[in-house]
Amino acid sequence: xxxxxxxxxxxxxxxxxxxxxxxxxxxxxxxxxxxxxxxxxxxxxxxxxxxxxxxxxxxxxxxxxxxxxxxxxxxxxxxxxxxxxxxxxxxxxxxxxxxxxxxxxxxxxxxxxxxxxxxxxxxxxxxxxxxxxxxxxxxxxxxxxxxxxxxxxxxxxxxxxxxxxxxxxxxxxxxxxxxxxxxxxxxxxxxxxxxxxxxxxxxxxxxxxxxxxxxxxxxxxxxxxxxxxxxxxxxxxxxxxxxxxxxxxxxxxxxxxxxxxxxxxxxxxxxxxxxxxxxxxxxxxxxxxxxxxxxxxxxxxxxxxxxxxxxxxxxxxxxxxxxxxxx
Amino acid sequence: xxxxxxxxxxxxxxxxxxxxxxxxxxxxxxxxxxxxxxxxxxxxxxxxxxxxxxxxxxxxxxxxxxxxxxxxxxxxxxxxxxxxxxxxxxxxxxxxxxxxxxxxxxxxxxxxxxxxxxxxxxxxxxxxxxxxxxxxxxxxxxxxxxxxxxxxxxxxxxxxxxxxxxxxxxxxxxxxxxxxxxxxxxxxxxxxxxxxxxxxxxxxxxxxxxxxxxxxxxxxxxxxxxxxxxxxxxxxxxxxxxxxxxxxxxxxxxxxxxxxxxxxxxxxxxxxxxxxxxxxxxxxx
Numbered sequence: 001x002x003x004x005x006x007x008x009x010x011x012x013x014x015x016x017x018x019x020x021x022x023x024x025x026x027x028x029x030x031x032x033x034x035x036x037x038x039x040x041x042x043x044x045x046x047x048x049x050x051x052x053x054x055x056x057x058x059x060x061x062x063x064x065x066x067x068x069x070x071x072x073x074x075x076x077x078x079x080x081x082x083x084x085x086x087x088x089x090x091x092x093x094x095x096x097x098x099x100x101x102x103x104x105x106x107x108x109x110x111x112x113x114x115x116x117x118x119x120x121x122x123x124x125x126x127x128x129x130x131x132x133x134x135x136x137x138x139x140x141x142x143x144x145x146x147x148x149x150x151x152x153x154x155x156x157x158x159x160x161x162x163x164x165x166x167x168x169x170x171x172x173x174x175x176x177x178x179x180x181x182x183x184x185x186x187x188x189x190x191x192x193x194x195x196x197x198x199x200x201x202x203x204x205x206x207x208x209x210x211x212x213x214x215x216x217x218x219x220x221x222x223x224x225x226x227x228x229x230x231x232x233x234x235x236x237x238x239x240x241x242x243x244x245x246x247x248x249x250x251x252x253x254x255x256x257x258x259x260x261x262x263x264x265x266x267x268x269x270x271x272x273x274x275x276x277x278x279x280x281x282x283x284x285x286x287x288x289x290x291x292x293x294x295x296x297x298x299x300x301x302x303x304x305x306x307x308x309x310x311x312x313x314x315x316x317x318x319x320x321x322x323x324x325x326x327x
Numbered sequence: 328x329x330x331x332x333x334x335x336x337x338x339x340x341x342x343x344x345x346x347x348x349x350x351x352x353x354x355x356x357x358x359x360x361x362x363x364x365x366x367x368x369x370x371x372x373x374x375x376x377x378x379x380x381x382x383x384x385x386x387x388x389x390x391x392x393x394x395x396x397x398x399x400x401x402x403x404x405x406x407x408x409x410x411x412x413x414x415x416x417x418x419x420x421x422x423x424x425x426x427x428x429x430x431x432x433x434x435x436x437x438x439x440x441x442x443x444x445x446x447x448x449x450x451x452x453x454x455x456x457x458x459x460x461x462x463x464x465x466x467x468x469x470x471x472x473x474x475x476x477x478x479x480x481x482x483x484x485x486x487x488x489x490x491x492x493x494x495x496x497x498x499x500x501x502x503x504x505x506x507x508x509x510x511x512x513x514x515x516x517x518x519x520x521x522x523x524x525x526x527x528x529x530x531x532x533x534x535x536x537x538x539x540x541x542x543x544x545x546x547x548x549x550x551x552x553x554x555x556x557x558x559x560x561x562x563x564x565x566x567x568x569x570x571x572x573x574x575x576x577x578x579x580x581x582x583x584x585x586x587x588x589x590x591x592x593x594x595x596x597x598x599x600x601x602x603x604x605x606x607x608x609x610x611x612x
Contacts, residue, residue, distance in 0.1 A: 057506065093507070101500040102501050102503075158504070161508070
């Protein structure tokens, strides 16, 4: 099976008036067709940059410094304007963080949905799509403006627009971040059901390990613009080989006893201006040794997954006796 | 159906904002007077010797006569027509060009945006009167020169506002979503950006209209605008100023009407701005 998506050492800078910020520092990632991948990392880890790079949807001040990202073996950066438009329209679907921002406030829902369906869409197609994402009273919804919908309804509309053309890859950037806890699971369940039905691959960008653990086959953990650990969910959760993954799992609520404090990760994530010299997590890492500060770790295979850590074996060993997975 | 709902909403807004309602009523009165003036039985604005020269207002000649014995009432009404419609035409031209350039600059960014922003700054720094002297000395005084000067003077205002609003709209996710859905740049600008900047553009249109009327009057006052025998509010002011001490009825009607017209346009613009964005404070209350 050939990979649907391959990111190879992708390096992206943001050129800002206050200087250059390295958003992606050689991110490497692969995704097989039909699988679901959870991309986990804190704010500024580069997960949104990587997600947007898939559709070449980076802001104008972004520069690709090196590496490549290809879909079906074709680089998205090498496509001409028609090529990228066709790719976005026919192969990709994006679900954004805030559904209200993803809908045009001046346009009725029905019209926006029909745009996402394409020029040959009829009124019935709009209703069918809205019903498919679990909305009732679709005639009313189609006539409404975005501000007349609740956040959950609006996110259902956005999901409908993302899957309208049966994409082969759906990218969801924290799709439940702006929603009530009570409807988060509904929205994610809906996304997964539609993904299964369409046989599409799925990338869920999130900072919550527990969410990703529940919905994704694969997990990729990002830190400092790199994918630091990438492997099957169960393996990553049961026996993390990267200290950052381990720290994330320890910081997540769920396993602690009453009265016990969660362990936060000391320090702050790095803001890079160029390639990191050593491991970018070394200053916050309790396994770090001299080597980590001096030499940039390269991706290697450890315990059935790809990890970017000099001390992966030691980290994995330390995890043998305590499992973090919820299921 | 949509039209009726729009008018109902407009009436409600006017009801809640008496100053805006005043502005709207005044503006409509002036527009009607200007448009229907030539059809009203008030006399010919260019006919000489209708009455004695410089005669004060009377029943037959409600606003008196000027130095050539022309009836002043039809001249003032004709002046409203010239001033309003020259300014209106020029500002509409500005709106179309300005919205287009502003959207282009905001959506494409980069060099296009930089070029537009710098050119706008240069145009903005140019005083309208100097520009008027320049244009009328190149292509000759007259209505065409007035339209060009008003457009050149209000264009930078328009581009700036449209560009800044469109910049914030273009950065929002629904534009990205439209790009993902395969929409072309033209389609994104027309379908998504334009409706979102329309409110700001309409408010700017009213301010530009008042600036346009001022520029038209100023140029006509200097003799660079509407040419005799056709009146404009500015040229009437200039003629009237000559006889200010002996025939004050010539200068006051066009002066008062011009002031009220500019006031009414600004009141309407403030009202629309408040109606679109109720969180912003009033500038005049």
